[in-house]
Amino acid sequence: MNKKLLMVIAVGLALGGGVAQAADTVKIGLMAPLTGSWASEGQGMKKIVELLAEQQNAKGGVLGQKIEVVTEDDGGDPRTASLAAQRLTTQGVAAVVGTYGSSVTEASQAIYDEARIPQIANGSTAIRLTEKGFKLFFRTAPRDDEQGRMAAQTIEKLSFKKVAILHDSTSYAKGLAQEANDLLKKKGAEVVFFDALTPGERDYNAILTKLKGAKPEVVLFTGYYPEAGLLLRQKKEMNWKVPFIGGDATNNPDLVKIAGKEAAEGFYFLSPPVPQDLDTPEAKAFLADYQKKYGEAPASIWAVLAGDGFRVAAAGIAGAKSTEGGKIAAYLHKDLKNFSGLSGPISFDAKGDREGDVYRVYQVDAEGKFVLQK
Known part of the structure; x- marks a missing residue:
């Protein structure tokens, strides 16, 4: 039993x-x-x-x-x-x-x-x-080498010859900055400034003053959107009208919230297509x-x-x-x-990288919207 x-x-x-x-x-x-x-x-x-x-x-x-x-x-x-x-x-x-x-x-x-x-x-x-x-x-x-090529092509297409490059010392930002620096020099552009800011700070007037003193025709910023928004806002407050181009880490709607629509207007950035596109x-x-x-x-x-x-x-x-x-x-x-x-x-290659061309160029309009550039 x-x-x-x-x-x-x-x-x-x-x-x-x-x-x-x-x-x-x-x-x-x-x-x-x-x-x-x-x-x-x-x-x-x-x-x-x-x-x-x-x-x-x-x-x-x-x-x-x-x-x-x-x-x-x-x-x-x-x-x-x-x-x-x-x-x-x-x-x-x-x-x-x-x-x-x-x-x-x-x-x-x-x-x-x-x-x-x-x-x-x-x-x-x-x-x-x-x-x-x-x-x-x-x-x-x-990968950032693809983005670096797009950054150099965009700057060349917009006819800028004197370029300042600003990064934030992170793996992404420093690598992209160096890639763009090398390609721009090969294309005959003059890199008049190459340096880093400290992410997370609230006041970037000192670095903006240094940038302005180098007299660039355009600034390529390869860091992230919180710092990009502050740079744009504080650049406007000091009445410096030089155009800024951002890397793909600046693609976030909070950029416009931080900068304000007026300061963000005209900002270019590189990115895979935004969701609406x-x-x-x-x-x-x-x-x-x-x-x-x-x-x-x-x-x-x-x-x-x-x-x-x-x-x-x-x-x-x-x-x-x-x-x-x-x-x-x-x-x-x-x-x-x-x-x-x-x-x-x-599809992925042997290294695990995504294959194919992904990057596009966007510009922020007066309403703070991200507009694909043809």
């Missing part, structure tokens, strides 16, 4: 274990700056990834299981990012989407690589990120769904590129028929070709 009872209990436990296993989810991590000076980017990333997960789960999820998004805040800081990455590696995620800043991503790369977890960055364009040989690192954003059927349908759910359009292309990172991660898991990192990465490298992303076709 006891043996029968034990057998019933054993069968019950086995069935119970089966039910629990079937209820398991496929976890995809999101590392984003939910706090700090880039919080608007991180919040946008979270909204888009959560909506895409909701939509994917309505279609059955992946590998017959629901997708669970596990989010960690990197605070836009390399030190916080390493802790966030370590936490994600202990939570059973199959892949990680993020993050936004290159130096923040750089602090997490080795952690994910050692844990054999594919990482798909969305706003990290620094060249050196894909020169380290990490086989599980990818990005849906383009995305023209794929997938993008148009998703933007309509986003508007319906959140009552607004996505503010930033970098958040959209995080969405593409999520879609690529899900496609990699489905294509590899596995949540094992090495198999997912192998599928993304070899088999994912011209994947239909929100931002256009996505």
